[in-house]
Amino acid sequence: MPLYKLTARLEEMKKLIQDENKIINCVADVGCDHGYLSVDLLESGICKSVIASDISKPSLEKASQLASSMGVEDNMKTVVSDGLSHLDDGQAQVIAIAGMGGELISEILQKNESVARSAEKIVMQPMSGFEELRRFLYNNSYRILEERLVKEGRRIYQVMSVVSGDAEPLPDWWNENMFFVGYDMFKNHDALIEELLLNLRKKYCRSLDNSSVQPENLIKNIADIDVLLEKLKEENNEN
Numbered sequence: 001m002p003l004y005k006l007t008a009r010l011e012e013m014k015k016l017i018q019d020e021n022k023i024i025n026c027v028a029d030v031g032c033d034h035g036y037l038s039v040d041l042l043e044s045g046i047c048k049s050v051i052a053s054d055i056s057k058p059s060l061e062k063a064s065q066l067a068s069s070m071g072v073e074d075n076m077k078t079v080v081s082d083g084l085s086h087l088d089d090g091q092a093q094v095i096a097i098a099g100m101g102g103e104l105i106s107e108i109l110q111k112n113e114s115v116a117r118s119a120e121k122i123v124m125q126p127m128s129g130f131e132e133l134r135r136f137l138y139n140n141s142y143r144i145l146e147e148r149l150v151k152e153g154r155r156i157y158q159v160m161s162v163v164s165g166d167a168e169p170l171p172d173w174w175n176e177n178m179f180f181v182g183y184d185m186f187k188n189h190d191a192l193i194e195e196l197l198l199n200l201r202k203k204y205c206r207s208l209d210n211s212s213v214q215p216e217n218l219i220k221n222i223a224d225i226d227v228l229l230e231k232l233k234e235e236n237n238e239n
Helices: 007-016 038-042 057-069 100-109 113-118 129-140 181-186 192-207 216-236
Strands: 024-030 047-054 076-080 094-100 122-128 144-152 155-164
Touching: 007 038, 007 094, 007 122, 007 144, 007 155, 024 038, 038 047, 038 057, 038 076, 047 057, 057 076, 094 100, 100 113, 100 122, 113 155, 129 144, 129 192, 144 181, 155 192, 181 216, 192 216
Parallel strands: 024 047, 024 094, 047 076, 094 122
Antiparallel strands: 122 155, 144 155
């Protein structure tokens, strides 16, 4: 029986981290939890070394134990750290951040900006706050390289890779209120984009009954989703 198994979302992160042309020298796994991704990147030969960090010392101890069990402990450094504060500029060619909200990820990138911008690629899997994260990226000169959707159980997760640089221009009809999904996954017709939009629409419709949420924002979100669904329908008919 294997000692660990990557979840679908971590598998997707692994694919975005991998460089087909070279072995990455160092990956920083921020919020590594039990170290599954860190260990798998080393086992797969995707990178030479990993700096695995987490604010939880018990989680890091489990990550270290897993690395030892798989024989990759010499290539994995564990650090109790908050965000990117333990890294020097350029120390990690790829930074992976998973399992936290988009607002927190934005704060991490902003707090240690020089480290973030020195990376060749940042791969992220926000659990929530997609709108806030994308708005931060577009307004702070981060270019989205690729965005993917992955289904794990009944939930659809969003995974993206970015780099420091001017953001790709968005079409005139796309507005920042649509940042609950990514334009990249929309224009590339991700296989799960329609299901995600329909799920979000149901969620926003249910939330209309919640008096603590401003209904005008929800109505706007639902209207934006309807625009996207209609454009998907039109493009599918054309093809």
